[in-house]
Amino acid sequence: MKVQIKPGFLFPTQFWTAELNENIEQLQNEAYSIRNNDKDGVRKSNSGLQGYHSRDIRNLDNLPGTNLLLNQIINAVSTIHQISRQGELQLTNFWININGKGSSNTPHTHSGLTYSGVFFIKVPKEMKGGRFLFYRNFNEADLMSTEYMGLFKEGYQKQGYDYPINTISPKENMLVVFPSWVPHAVEINLSDEERISLSFNFKLNRTFSNVK
Ligand SMILES: [Fe+2]
Structure with a gap:
């Protein structure tokens, strides 16, 4: 008797994107003022000499554009949550990253939280690198090689779920929300x-x- 083998898929993961309509120039100016007021910032996932990671922003008095943006983010994430879930969400913290040439953010999670996300305030006109990457699993982060993936048969159209890494090309005014883990x-x-x-x-x- 011939054994029947059934393929299946495990654990799809939702994420969400939205295009907002914020004043990008004002947000860029406010980001630079945040850096000017605290040039050291903090070292977290940021890597490279030109990578700035601010401390958590606690005072929005002089950041009216950022204040408006956060209201939009709260609305968007609340809407996402209310589609299929219950309970009260709370914005816990937010910060900015300014990545100059040669800087990046190393793979990490924001564990212990619920939703995390990013909003793109400035994207270089000629974008080289700088894409946002999602990993299925840390252990696969460097395993995109043929040795790992194997060779697909000729004619097979690769799908997003065939890869252990998915990429997002940032655009100004784009919001991306994902599970924190x-x-x-x-x-x-x-x-x-x-x-x-x-x-x-x-x-x-x-x-x-x-x-x-
Ligand atoms: Fe992150």
């Missing part, structure tokens, strides 16, 4: 222009209705 990174910016983004985290205020 998904490993992600930013490619090295090879352009002479800086690349600016704002990143954020949301957590879910869990309520346990069966606990008194």
Whole structure:
């Protein structure tokens, strides 16, 4: 008897994108003012001498454009959440990244949170590198080789799910939201222009209705 082998797929992961309509020039100016007021910033996933990662932004008094952007982000993430889930979301923190030539963000997750995301404030006109990368698994991050993937038969059209890495080409005013546990990174910016983004985290205020 011939054994029947059935292929299946495991665990699709949702992410969401939206195009916003923010004042990009104002947001760029505010990002530079954040860097001017705290030139050191912090070292997190940022790699390379020209990579700036701000501290968490706590005061929006002099950042009206960023304030408006955050309201839009809160609306968008709340809408995403309410489509199929319950409970109150809370914006926990947000910061900016300014990636000059040669800088990148190494693969990482924002574990312990619910939703994370990024909004692109400045994308070099001639984008070289600097794409946003999602990894299926950290262990696969460097395993795109034929030795790992094998060879597909001639005529097979590769699909997004055939790859352990998915890429997003950033565009100004583009919002990307994803589950916080998904490993992600930013490619090295090879352009002479800086690349600016704002990143954020949301957590879910869990309520346990069966606990008194
Ligand atoms: Fe991140």
